[in-house]
Amino acid sequence: xxxxxxxxxxxxxxxxxxxxxxxxxxxxxxxxxxxxxxxxxxxxxxxxxxxxxxxxxxxxxxxxxxxxxxxxxxxxxxxxxxxxxxxxxxxxxxxxxxxxxxxxxxxxxxxxxxxxxxxxxxxxxxxxxxxxxxxxxxxxxxxxxxxxxxxxxxxxxxxxxxxxxxxxxxxxxxxxxxxxxxxxxxxxxxxxxxxxxxxxxxxxxxxxxxxxxxxxxxxxxxxxxxxxxxxxxxxxxxxxxxxxxxxxxxxxxxxxxxxxxxxxxxxxxxxxxxxxxxxxxxxxxxxxxxxxxx
Numbered sequence: 001x002x003x004x005x006x007x008x009x010x011x012x013x014x015x016x017x018x019x020x021x022x023x024x025x026x027x028x029x030x031x032x033x034x035x036x037x038x039x040x041x042x043x044x045x046x047x048x049x050x051x052x053x054x055x056x057x058x059x060x061x062x063x064x065x066x067x068x069x070x071x072x073x074x075x076x077x078x079x080x081x082x083x084x085x086x087x088x089x090x091x092x093x094x095x096x097x098x099x100x101x102x103x104x105x106x107x108x109x110x111x112x113x114x115x116x117x118x119x120x121x122x123x124x125x126x127x128x129x130x131x132x133x134x135x136x137x138x139x140x141x142x143x144x145x146x147x148x149x150x151x152x153x154x155x156x157x158x159x160x161x162x163x164x165x166x167x168x169x170x171x172x173x174x175x176x177x178x179x180x181x182x183x184x185x186x187x188x189x190x191x192x193x194x195x196x197x198x199x200x201x202x203x204x205x206x207x208x209x210x211x212x213x214x215x216x217x218x219x220x221x222x223x224x225x226x227x228x229x230x231x232x233x234x235x236x237x238x239x240x241x242x243x244x245x246x247x248x249x250x251x252x253x254x255x256x257x258x259x260x261x262x263x264x265x266x267x268x269x270x271x272x273x274x275x276x277x278x279x280x281x282x283x284x285x286x287x288x289x290x291x292x293x294x
Contacts, residue, residue: 023188023221024228027278030181031232031270034174038266039240039259041170043247046260048163058152059089059125059133063144066121075144076121082143086136088129095122120148127151178277185221185281192217193289204293214286218279225278229271236267 061083066076076094083092095103100122127133137149193200200213244259 023184023224024231026184027181027225027228027274028232028235030177030184031229031274032236034177034270034273035233035236035240035267037170037173037177038270039236039243039263041167042260042262042266043243044163044166044170047247048159057126057128059127060150061092061123061125061140062120062148062150063123064120064146065118075147079140079144079147080123082140083123083125086139088127088133089136090126090128092123092125095124178273181225181274181277182281185225185278186285188224189217189221189282189285190289192220193286200290201293204290210287210290213290214283217286218282221278221282222275225274226271229274233267233270 061079063076063079066074068075080092080094083089100119103122104119132153133149133151140147140149204210204213240259240263
């Protein structure tokens with residue numbers, strides 16, 4: 001992978017000292033992993049926001065012995081009336097027997113009617129209140145004793161905790177990848193210094209500035225890391241499209257086909273970060289090595 005013809009003459013022989021094969025391949029592999037980590041972070045945040053919005057607002061009300069007499073009719077009718085007039089509750093719907101069967105089949109494995117068990121009536125609704133529906137739960141239990149109201153807030157909190165854990169893991173992966181990339185550049189630079197030690201000692205003894213020598217190594221390292229990062233990011237794209245297609249059903253209608261816009265913004269930043277790592281690591285490595293010659 002040759003550098004552009006517009007680069008300065010290679011007086012130090014860095015094209016042979018810093019190979020254009022191994023370093024770009026290693027940096028490309030690091031960029032590939034970084035792209036997956038960034039995509040995982042963005043996907044976790046997007047899916048968590050979608051799930052939290054749906055789950056936190058969900059209410060499930062179970063009314064045992066729904067056909068028993070209650071206030072102004074059956075217990076079920078009393079609970080439905082209370083939910084239809086309760087502030088913060090929207091769209092209360094009684095689940096049909098078929099829907100309840102569908103929910104219980106994985107556990108019971110048969111039609112609930114064949115079991116002759118007292119199955120409570122199940123009502124679903126949406127909670128639009130800002131506070132937890134504790135007062136509503138107490139009023140329903142008073143109206144029809146034994147009525148159980150379940151909110152999705154607890155599940156939403158668990159999803160938020162899981163998202164935070166995934167994002168922390170992704171941040172740790174990115175940090176480790178950056179450290180490994182810096183170590184790879186440092187080792188490659190030291191190898192190049194060892195190969196060109198005699199020439200560097202001569203020009204350094206003739207008065208060449210440390211900054212000039214470090215700049216030459218840094219320019220070469222930056223070029224190699226950028227090309228490797230671009231290649232690694234390009235190789236990650238098909239995998240990211242595949243993973244996006246797999247995750248689309250979990251996001252529902254909120255997820256449009258293809259990669260999210262935030263990822264298209266983040267991916268071009270990876271070569272820039274690789275360039276910064278390559279340049280700064282080469283500068284520090286060469287300057288430290290040259291100080292040892294004094």
